[in-house]
Amino acid sequence: MIERRLSVLVAGLIVFLVFAMLWNGFVRPSHRSARIESAAPSSTLVTIIPDSATARRDTTARQAGQSPPPPTAAPAPADPGTSYMVLLARSETRRRIRASAGYTYLNEVVAESGDSMLHRWDNRIFTPVRVFLGPGTAANFQTSFLDAVREAFERWQQAGVPVRFRLDADSVSAEVHFAWKVQFEMKRTGQTDLTWDQDGHLVNGVVTLATFDPGGRPLAADDVRVVALHEIGHLIGLDHSSDSADVMFANTKVRDLSPRDIASALLLYQLSPGTLR
Numbered sequence: 068m069i070e071r072r073l074s075v076l077v078a079g080l081i082v083f084l085v086f087a088m089l090w091n092g093f094v095r096p097s098h099r100s101a102r103i104e105s106a107a108p109s110s111t112l113v114t115i116i117p118d119s120a121t122a123r124r125d126t127t128a129r130q131a132g133q134s135p136p137p138p139t140a141a142p143a144p145a146d147p148g149t150s151y152m153v154l155l156a157r158s159e160t161r162r163r164i165r166a167s168a169g170y171t172y173l174n175e176v177v178a179e180s181g182d183s184m185l186h187r188w189d190n191r192i193f194t195p196v197r198v199f200l201g202p203g204t205a206a207n208f209q210t211s212f213l214d215a216v217r218e219a220f221e222r223w224q225q226a227g228v229p230v231r232f233r234l235d236a237d238s239v240s241a242e243v244h245f246a247w248k249v250q251f252e253m254k255r256t257g258q259t260d261l262t263w264d265q266d267g268h269l270v271n272g273v274v275t276l277a278t279f280d281p282g283g284r285p286l287a288a289d290d291v292r293v294v295a296l297h298e299i300g301h302l303i304g305l306d307h308s309s310d311s312a313d314v315m316f317a318n319t320k321v322r323d324l325s326p327r328d329i330a331s332a333l334l335l336y337q338l339s340p341g342t343l344r
């Protein structure tokens with residue numbers, strides 16, 4: 068009887084191990100990983116300042132006027148362990164992005180070489196992203212700046228991007244923190260640092276906004292709104308556009324979202340995040 072129980076146990080253990088191996092090799096979901104890459108790259112960004120004559124160029128941005136590399140560049144070889152179905156799905160994602168050229172700028176991501184990835188929040192309509200938005204101590208900080216940031220969030224939300232943000236989180240529980248500083252050393256007025264997991268899901272972010280432009284001029288609340296529009300674009304996962312008609316142009320010229328900003332964000336949230344290769 069004991070032997071029989073033992074053999075049942077052993078058989079059960081073998082079945083479990085085989086199942087675990089299969090699960091690990093084939094079935095493990097490629098998303099929802101909670102693991103944060105220890106060396107997650109940050110998207111470091113830029114901005115703005117409308118109607119200023121000072122040249123402000125994001126060092127990470129493509130130079131204005133420079134044409135993007137041809138989108139027909141052969142993709143880098145994928146991880147040999149990647150299944151055929153996953154490669155097929157990525158191929159379809161690239162096709163959809165290329166097909167959107169003209170009315171979105173996501174194709175500029177595909178055109179870039181290297182480890183092109185789509186980053187975005189996952190399923191955050193019913194459990195909004197928790198944001199800490201508090202007052203700053205930087206000179207020229209005004210409480211109207213907080214309303215300007217709220218207005219920028221509201222504008223993106225009106226555009227229909229399927230991610231929601233709660234702006235009343237405390238700093239301990241928040242996934243996104245806003246910080247204020249007087250000025251950046253570099254020629255910019257805002258910066259967004261993002262962290263994502265191995266599958267491209269955004270997990271947290273820090274948005275830093277300046278209270279003075281790089282020329283030392285104090286920013287007004289409406290300037291802060293425009294900077295926040297741009298930085299929230301990064302926060303939802305957008306990269307720069309090469310078109311100065313878009314708010315996501317590195318050196319922002321416009322003061323509201325363009326149809327391409329909105330279409331790019333909407334398409335991003337129809338696609339699976341992660342590598343495109």
Ligand SMILES: [Zn+2]
Nearest residue numbers: 112113114317
């Ligand atoms: Zn930027």
